[in-house]
Amino acid sequence: MRNRHPDLFSLACISLLSVVSCGGEVQIGPTPSEEKAVVSDPQQSKIDLGRRLMFDGRLSRPSGVACGTCHDPLIGWGDGRPQGKGIQDHSLAGDTDGDGVVDHDSHLAVTGARFKTILTGRNTPTIYNSHLFPNLFWDGRAGGLGHQALFPVEGFNEMNSNWIAHVIPILKGDPDYPGMFFDAFGSSQITDILAADAIGTYEATISVFDTPYDKYLAGDLTAMSAEAIAGLTVFRGSGACVTCHAEPMLSNFGFANLGVPSAGVNALEGTLDYGFGKRTDLTQNPPVAFDTPGDYMKFKVPQLRMVGLTGPYMHNGAFHTLEEVVEFLDQGGGPDLSGTGTKDPAIVPLGLTAQEKSDLLVFLSEGLTGNPID
Ligand code: HEC
Ligand code: HEC
Incomplete structure (x- = not known):
């Protein structure tokens, strides 16, 4: 190890x-x-x-x-x-x-x-x-x-x-x-x-805004490969990723429930993990416990820069690869665990073609992934 x-x-x-x-x-x-x-x-x-x-x-x-x-x-x-x-x-x-x-x-x-x-x-x-x-x-x-x-x-x-x-x-x-x-x-x-x-x-210095995607946005049309550019089109269009991963920050800073597998189970406690719906707000003094069933199993919408390097993915590491993430989203996410959390209405089967999925993957793994900071 x-x-x-x-x-x-x-x-x-x-x-x-x-x-x-x-x-x-x-x-x-x-x-x-x-x-x-x-x-x-x-x-x-x-x-x-x-x-x-x-x-x-x-x-x-x-x-x-x-x-x-x-x-x-x-x-x-x-x-x-x-x-x-x-x-x-x-x-x-x-x-x-x-x-x-x-x-x-x-x-x-x-x-x-x-x-x-x-x-x-x-x-x-x-x-x-x-x-x-x-x-x-x-x-x-x-x-x-x-x-x-x-x-x-x-x-x-x-x-x-x-x-x-x-x-x-x-x-x-x-x-x-x-x-x-x-x-x-x-x-x-x-x-x-x-x-x-x-x-x-x-x-705050561990900040990345020089990915190929950023250079492309700034007008350097050669910064991304043709596949990554096609992937960005999917990200914005048929994939509807921008609904939550809003450009250019790639997050709307909100919380959403995708029905991630075992989203419910917190490996530490062996109990359901309700995420945003049962958080204890530490910014209050004393901290305030929330219990809002409409928010059960919602988790933070991550910003996606450097996502090629940051696996495993999701709040519980359910997916090891970006391929798995794309496949999961194309299928419309996981089951709606009614009663324990309602899946976001934006998460529906996408019907992406094999080419679209492959382009989207290139956009995530290459377009959004720039030089590491160490
Ligand atoms: C309804 C809002 C929403 C939409 C639409 C959406 N995402 Fe996300 N995305 C999230 C949330 C919330 C998470 C974290 C979920 C969790 O951990 O349970 C996430 C996680 C991810 C992750 C894992 C990042 C990490 O660091 O763990 C990737 C990659 C990703 N989304 C890509 C996409 C792509 C590509 C699309 C379009 C096909 C998309 N998302 C559509 C909200 C959304
Ligand atoms: C044992 C491993 C571990 C150590 C040590 C650790 N972290 Fe973390 N860190 C985590 C985990 C797991 C989370 C997510 C926890 C959650 O969301 O409930 C996290 C979340 C965070 C986040 C939030 C990121 C985001 O996007 O929401 C920041 C920032 C962070 N840690 C910084 C720190 C700092 C600073 C320290 C030292 C003072 C530290 N961590 C020590 C595991 C660790």
Whole structure:
């Protein structure tokens, strides 16, 4: 199995330039006084701080899982799994199969930490263009990026940590973080809100608007192949994809129920996943629980840039390939689970020809997929 995290961390360290100590190893970089000269722009300092936090495995408890473990730049800023996998402390979780050995996932086991892995219950979305969305998560329960970043750290099935008790003391005791917070915010405060703000500012840089489709829209008619151009015609016409994936953002920022297979079942809880219809709105203080049957099993309409790199697809990772997604939509989505969620009226059998499906696929996998950001 893979162990991306150390790679990512050192990758982040190298690209940071100003970082002098990463993963216990001394990096070649500017001295602190040179560093001050290099990093003078607060916005850039915020981005650098956010990047450092995003790839810091010490934010989890026990350490070993960073945001970047699940949102991996090398895997389209997701994790390549149908559903995300986080950690749960051995002392909390125990050994589930009763063999006296903690259930390790191999890529986490190399850290030697005594924890088991646990599914998050939903697919890990890409970070690409997540700054576009006013509401994040598949059910829209969080606000924008600087708000969303507060939650994974304390999710018992993600990073299992605690900002106040665990993370802030680590940041305060670190040789680099206090200076980085100062450069970013101009004060000696280190808080969860500021950390999340910095992470959100960094995530907003993971923005892609230079796909072949974007170049084509800007007037470069050679940017997409003839097949991709034909696929765009299907996307706009017989496929009616733009009803929800509205151009040019490719999302109307709404929520819809496509009848995705097992859309109902949340693998973590083994219960129905009602999505937007039963969300707890975390932007309210205290959070407000919604139960609106008309919205059951609606999930966020994803923006589709870089979709060639961000599988598996849908809120529960039901489809591994774009072929499966196109086939599913051509058939008119899944069953209407009446009583537990009404399928969107726009999801009907499309009757696309084999050529149209193939062109649509080229549009998605090539036209919408540009150069990765790492
Ligand atoms: C254990 C894997 C895991 C870790 C660690 C993790 N995430 Fe996520 N992330 C997920 C999953 C799964 C979702 C979808 C959850 C949902 O919709 O209910 C998600 C959703 C998101 C989203 C919403 C994207 C969208 O389009 O709606 C953002 C942004 C995000 N995570 C950023 C972060 C940040 C920042 C951190 C670290 C503070 C982090 N994640 C840590 C798995 C992870
Ligand atoms: C009624 C609104 C609607 C229409 C029409 C629609 N989509 Fe979507 N699309 C969504 C929603 C909502 C999701 C997520 C559903 C879920 O996870 O349960 C989605 C998911 C996807 C995904 C998976 C993306 C990911 O990151 O997981 C792809 C690819 C996609 N749609 C392409 C298309 C194409 C191509 C068409 C036209 C043939 C189309 N969609 C038509 C609303 C729509």
